[in-house]
Amino acid sequence: MTVEKDAMRLALISFHGCPVARLGEKDTGGMNVYVLNLASELGNLGHHVDVFxxxxxxxxxxxxELGLNVRVIHLNGGPLLERKEDLAFHTASFTANMHEFISQESIEYDLVHSHYWLSGKIAAEISRIWNIPHVSTFHTLAKTKLRAHSGEKETSYRVNIESEIMGSSNTILVLTEKEREDIRELYGVSPERITVxxxxxxxERFNAEDKITSRKRVCIADKETILFVGRIEPIKGLNIxxxxxxTLSNSRDLQLIVVGGNLSGDKELTALRERAKNLGISKMIDF
Amino acid sequence: MTVEKDAMRLALISFHGCPVARLGEKDTGGMNVYVLNLASELGNLGHHVDVFxxxxxxxxxxxxELGLNVRVIHLNGGPLLERKEDLAFHTASFTANMHEFISQESIEYDLVHSHYWLSGKIAAEISRIWNIPHVSTFHTLAKTKLRAHSGEKETSYRVNIESEIMGSSNTILVLTEKEREDIRELYGVSPERITVxxxxxxxERFNAEDKITSRKRVCIADKETILFVGRIEPIKGLNIxxxxxxTLSNSRDLQLIVVGGNLSGDKELTALRERAKNLGISKMIDF
Structure with a gap:
């Protein structure tokens, strides 16, 4: 499965989500897993991948060094413990440091792939400076969040920057047809500019097994089951x-399994447990 | 001289050079004077000017409030006492804060005019976000400095950003034909993209007066005079x-008047005085 002779040098930018951060920690979720696995698999294929x-x-x-052909490169970009809401203030320092790193190592990347809008802003500039194609993946979008009334405040600044990134990227890479449709509808981007x-x-990790055996193994009852996997945050819509x-519990015998991060004492989790109690469905849920 | 009915709303960006800072202080020189007077005169003509x-x-x-129709607007953009070399790290926060300010005041600017490359970087983004023309003035350029071997280190990052600004500006405004020629030669920009x-x-302040009377007034000898006005810094080439x-003193009776900032105890000034002493021309110079 090697493609050595067509090997590319790829720069992935994941400004705020570090692929070597511990999964389940605050602000560490699916995007980190995605970037980590994307980098590893590209490395296994023989490409040289640097994740900034x-x-x-x-x-x-x-x-x-993160396995075959993959490096994670840490750069300064604002205070270590900066609040996520203020990270947009530090893209300039990260961009300048990334420029410096690339200059010093004399690397010629074939492509830069950005993850999240903050990384997209950085990648757009790097792409212009070094004249390399830019593939952007957003993972979440301000307008999708605003439409969902998730409670998170999203600025018009973010919306504008997202539009700019969409306009300047060589392609917008999304994971589902639904995302392509959202971008077309909310940002007015032509579908042919979006790749799914x-x-x-x-x-190897996730393989098909007999349902009853599987349930016994993880000690859950053998009945109709809803599984939620994700961080316990308002954006995830657990309240809904x-x-x-x-509503369903009136007519069916159900159970809900919630698998989230380590959030003992978390306000959101406490609120959800309270809500479940008030709805009289606590016994159906395994948080 | 009023042009009220054609009055424009103008945003001037002078990120690091504040027009209300005291002249002659470190890093406060001609550019500040230029921006201050440009803003004032545009205000007098009836335009509404905000200097960011x-x-x-x-x-x-x-x-x-800086006189008729002119406001200076201070925004956060990195630590107050940041070193000039590190200011490039803070353009993103300034840009985000400027976006926020414009949004909150619901101002629609007709034009953004940037001063120096750092401001140009900010203005390029503001211009794209709000879809307004961008006029850039550089005052100094990295490649001009590098060519002059002035001793100041200029990064390839600055050179790249300057090229980007030149490419995206609606026009590059320069003060002299020499600057137009420099930009054409060093950055490959077509002369028609540059306005002089x-x-x-x-x-009122500077008016023609009899030479002898003028010299008496400022107490200088009535002989061939070279006048230097500027900050005492290596970039100014006082050593040359x-x-x-x-060389000239062998054949002519000259005097040199140096008018600079308040720099008592300044290293550069001390070195220049030492040089003059070694050259045996101290008596010809009034520092």
């Missing part, structure tokens, strides 16, 4: 799921 | 002027 990300810990070495590549599955469960 | 600049003192109010508008002179003076 912010330092998130004083103990971070600048360069982390579904996320892969690690078939609880309301739906209440 | 970095906070440079905790005592700065956010908005300073010489700097004005305050005719001293060498030239030495």
């Amino acid at each position: 990300t912010r330092y998130h810990d004083v103990k971070d070495p600048q360069i982390v 590549i579904p996320a892969g599955v690690d078939a 799921l609880l309301d739906a469960l209440k | 600049t970095r906070y440079h003192d905790v005592k700065d109010p956010q908005i300073v 508008i010489p700097a004005g002179v305050d005719a 002027l001293l060498d030239a003076l030495k």
